[in-house]
Amino acid sequence: MVAAIKRFLIGRPLKSNMLGEQKLNKTKALAILSSDALSSVAYGPEQILIVLITVSAVAFWYSLPIALCVLFLLSALILSYRQIIFAYPHGGGAYVVSKENLGVNPGLIAGGSLLVDYILTVAVSVSAGTDAITSAFPALHEHNVGIAVFFVIFLTLLNLRGVTESASILAYPVYLFVLALLVLIGVGIYHIATGAVSPDLHASIGTPVAGLSLFLLLRAFASGSSALTGVEAISNAIPNFKAPAPVNAAKTLTVMGGLLAVLFSGIVYLAYYYGIVPHAEMTVVSQIAEETFGRNWMYFFVQGTTALILILAANTGYSAFPLLAVNLATDKFIPRMFTVRGDRLGYSNGIIILGFASIFLIVLFGGHTEQLIPLYAVGVFIPFTLSQTGMMVKWLREKPKGWQTKFAINMIGSLICFIVTIIFFLTKFAQVWSVLVFLPIIIFIFHQIRSHYKEVADQLRIAAAASAVPVEGNVMIIPVSGITQVVQTSIDYARSLSVDQIIAVYIAFDRAEEKRFEAKWKEWHPDIRLVTLHSPYRSILHPLIKFLDTVEHKANELHYRVTVVIPQFIPKKGWHNILHNQSGTFIRTMLLYRRNLIVVTVPYHLKK
Structure with missing residues (x-):
């Protein structure tokens, strides 16, 4: 039943040799890896206006020079990340670059920031997409959380089906969004050029603004720089590209940068010229579309594609988070389970954890994750800064041909990203201070995990193992609850081994019951020693532990090995387990933590 549901939702398992078929071409990669960056057009310009409106609407003309500064930063990032793609063709992005050139801790700062940022990518993008839907259909406003959670579950299942399958489905909404916004910008500029939009709606460029x-x-x-989140995703996901992967990744990054520049500058210009004022019930893009087209089918087309890409922007997180997690897990900073591929050859554990973490944030913030956008942005600019600085160190150390130009590009990128990071902390400290708390905690956890793996490896290494004390004999303890076929199977198993003594242990809750069981056992298995333990407080485990302590003490003196054989019947149907007590499972769980004890379960499978 479970297997059938899993196959229906995720699809049939793929063979390992089909991994090459799961690689992305440039068209699909642009859709699946650029959706986060492109979707930020829907809220990046709005974030600029939200700040400027605190002075007055007259200050909106400053959005134009601010947009130019954002575009300059975008150009520096695109050039910088192209160099990272060719220098580190196996992916890893900011984490690998920072770790190899700046040291382990800077690498962990970059990796930890990006892991958290990809979770925020999903939560913020899905919530923003839900807001776009409820802007067009206000009656749905009170169901924001439920709608957002539904979309996260949908995206999680889609990505569990595999990279190429999710890319095939997600490519259409992304390209429809680009088309819709290009049409919106084109028609808007045409209306402005033909005088259909009154110039009185906005203040002239250069108008003095008090305060x-x-x-x-x-x-x-x-x-406004929050519009640049997601630019780094392509450098993290190079292994997902078809060969030649670095060349295809670099071309995709360049196209993404060009589209982002056109769409961002177009929306900023239209918002300024139309005199759009941001407010909670209607997004800036929605207002521009309504001013340009009215409430006709084209308006709903723009809103629909905007909502879709905002939701699907979360897919950048689903593409980049598992690959970054693989790099961290390979270096033993996070659990190894992140390196395991699922039935559909994707890193399913990373995908599932990302989905659960995102749902947690959406529920925690009630679907209103706009206050996370500054945290989301600063979580990207810290790795931006570290990766560019790491590349500067790399060029200085290696000095390849033309390294001066490469160094200058990365130096400009590093300087601008550092300035933006400082600006975030200075201007939005109340919203981003938590970065200074959770990053040290995350890095501490990373080091603790790695220390654990190192300690385990040291203890498991054969060369380092202490000389084993020779075993002189074996004692098997069988806890029994009655005279049944399950117990008989366990006794037969114990007899099949070369053991010196088999002891059955029965725990009785009253003396009369104890006597009756001893009599029955003597008739059934007089050759097997029976020890009965009285439990006045109806505890099974406590008297058993005390008995095992005594046996182990004596066994250690004689250099004997002690094994506890636990009889356990297995119902034919899984739900039947709830009809039986699980004392065998409980005993096994508790005994596994005893150092010098071997625990064996002998299953007896029921037929009905």
Whole structure:
């Protein structure tokens, strides 16, 4: 039943040699890896206006020079990440670059930041997409959380089906969004050029604005820079590209940068010229579309594709998070389970954990994750800064041909990203201070996990093992609850081994019951020693443990090995387990933590 449901939701398992078929071409990769960056067009310009409106709508003309600064930063990042792609063709992005060139801890800061950021990518993107839907259909506003959780579950299942299958489905909404916004921008500019939009709706460029400070402009720039989240995803996901992977990844990154620049600048310009004022019930893109087309089918097309890409932007997290987790797990900083491929050849454990963490954030914040956007953005700019600085160190150390130009590009990128990070902390400290708390905690956890793996490896290494004390004999203890076929099977198993003594242990809750069982046992198996333990407090485990302590003490003196054989019947149907007490399972679980004891379960499978 479970297997059938799993196959229906996820699909049939794929053979390992089909991994090459799960690689992405440039068209699909652009859709699946650029959706986060492209979707930020829907909220990046709005974030600038939200800051400027605190002074007055007259200050909106400053959105144009701020947008130019954001585009300059975008250009520096695209050039920088192209160099990272060719320098590190096996992926890993900021984590690998920082770890190899700056050291382990800078690498962990970059990796930890990005892991958290990809979780925020899913939560913020899905919540923003849900907001776009409820902007068009206000009656759904009270169901934001439920809608968002549904979309996260849908995306999780889609990604569990495999990279190429999810890319095939997600490519259409992404390209429809790009088409919708290009049409919106084109028609909007046409209306402006033909005089259909009144110039009185906005303040002229250069209009003095009272109360505007450099601090506020920097805050608006930092808010607008949130549109650049997701730029690094392609450098993390190079292994997902078809060969030649680095060349295809670099071309995809360049196209993504060009599209992002056009869409971002177009929306900023239209919002300024139309005099759009952001408010909670209707997004900036929704207002621009309504001003341009009215509430006709084209408006709903723009809103529908915007909602879709905002939701599907979460897929960038699903593509990049598992691959980053693989790099960290390979270096033993997070659990090894993240390196295991699922039935559909994707890293399913990473996908599932990402889905659960995102749902947790959505529920925790009630679907209103806009306050996470600054945290989301600063979580990207810290790795941006570290990766660019790491590349500077790499060029200085290796000095390849033309390294001066490469160094200059990364230096500019590093400097700008560092400035943006500082601006975030200065202007939005109340929203991003938690980074200073959770990053040290995450790095501490990373080191603890790695220390655990190292300690385990040291203890399991044969060369380091202490000389074993020779075993002189074997004693088997069989806890019994009655005279049954299950107990008989366990006795037969114990007899089949070369053991010196078999002891059955029965725990009685009253003296009369104890006597009756001893009499029955003597008739049934007089050759097997029976020890009965009285339990006045109806505990099975406590008297058994005390008895095992005594046996182990004597066995250690004689250099005997002690094995506890636990009889356990297995019902034919899984749900039948709830009809029986699980004392065997409980005993086994508790005894496994005893150092010098071997625990064996002898299953007896019921036929009905």
